Amino acid sequence: MTDDTRPVSFEQALARLDEVVARLEGGEVGLEEAVALFEQGQGYLATCRERLARAQQRIEELTGGSDAEFGTVADDPF
């Protein structure tokens, strides 16, 4: 098992969650280890859910800078 440091990215949390579930479901783990894995899994789940809850469908436009550098806006075929 990898260490207990809290994963920084959603992908890591999800990957470790899968890993933990696979190990737990694979059997052959002692009860104590199973409880530890379960708790780790809960932590990763919380991280994932937290990330899910954060997304709010915001849109932000890059402004400022010198728009002149963007050149003249060309006609878009659409």
Added chain:
Amino acid sequence: MKTVGARQVWAVEEITAALGRRLEGIPSVWVEAEVQNLRQRGGQVYFTLRDSHQIEASMRTVLFERLAVRPEDGSLVQAYGRVEFWADRAQISMRIERMELAGEGLLLAQIEATKGRLARDGLLGDTRKRTLPLLPRRIGLITSAVGAARNDVLNNLWARFPADVVLADVPVQGEGAPRAIVRALARLNALPEVDVIIVARGGGALEDLMAFNDEQVCRAVAGSRAPVVSAVGHERDVTLCDLVADRRVSTPTGAAEVVIVDRGSLEAQLIAAQRGLVRGLARARESSARRVDQRTQAVIAALRAVEARSESRVSAAQSRLAPALRRRADAAALRVPVAGDRVERAVRARAATLERQLVGSAALLAALSPARTVARGYAIVRAPADDRPVVSAAGLHKGDVVELEMRDGRVDATVEGVRR
């Protein structure tokens, strides 16, 4: 020139020479035309340059063979050369020194050349392509704010996930486009949490897509901190940007699918994981209980085995013991009567001694008994309250009732006075 009667008559040579003089001084020029009837003869390549008119042209074979892209019949070219006049036949042709493809051919040739440089720098290999994040914190979107691609991408993104997007509005074609795209990439990469960048544009003619074949754009895409998804043009349009990007999708619509996970399926996955955790823990608990049971069974079995061995030893011992005991008992039985006589005699002697001692003791006891004292004329004074003998005058007061025990009865008495 000669004069014949009233007429001036010129030789052809004079005319061509005059024409030749007039054509002198025309500088070398670039001409754009279609190449036709290409053929090689001697050290020259001959061809016709044609639009609605035409002119013969030639180029030295050594130069022609060195061209980056050799035109074929039908190629649109831009050729640089000067007008030549062949006086002996009064023919005009062009002596070409440089020639490049023009129009789409030129663009394609430019793309090929750029592609060659990018490949040489290792920017086209699949090995350097990065994996896209499953759930980017923020998505950079570089496209035209007025283009359909913008809404296409956003709508499809948001149908999958309520993603947070940073939009960089750029011209997607025209002269300023490459520079604007490069700058937008730099600015998005400088923002925190932008985990992936989409470069999007709808389909168009080759020349409309040229910003995405621009070498600087390609290098900026290749050097981007965040992985880049190229969503340029339609299915058939492949740009260099597509080749250097970490992921290419054929349309802006497809971008959403590779850039972000579907919220519903992600939630389903998390729920499945949660169930897996619970199931796994339960299984571990059961298997642990089962192992404990198995161990208990094993211990019980082991104990039984020990017990069984003990029993068999005991019964074996018993079977050996019984005859031995019987032999011992038989031997003892023979000795008992002899011993019995001796014991009986000793016991009787002892009993007689004890009896004698007992009689002596009884006489002594009788002599010491209060009854004997009372029989001799003494009385025992008792306080009727507790029936204990009164042994001191100190405990008595006038008027106390006492009881006197005499040899043949008891007397109630009252204390008349106490003298001490």
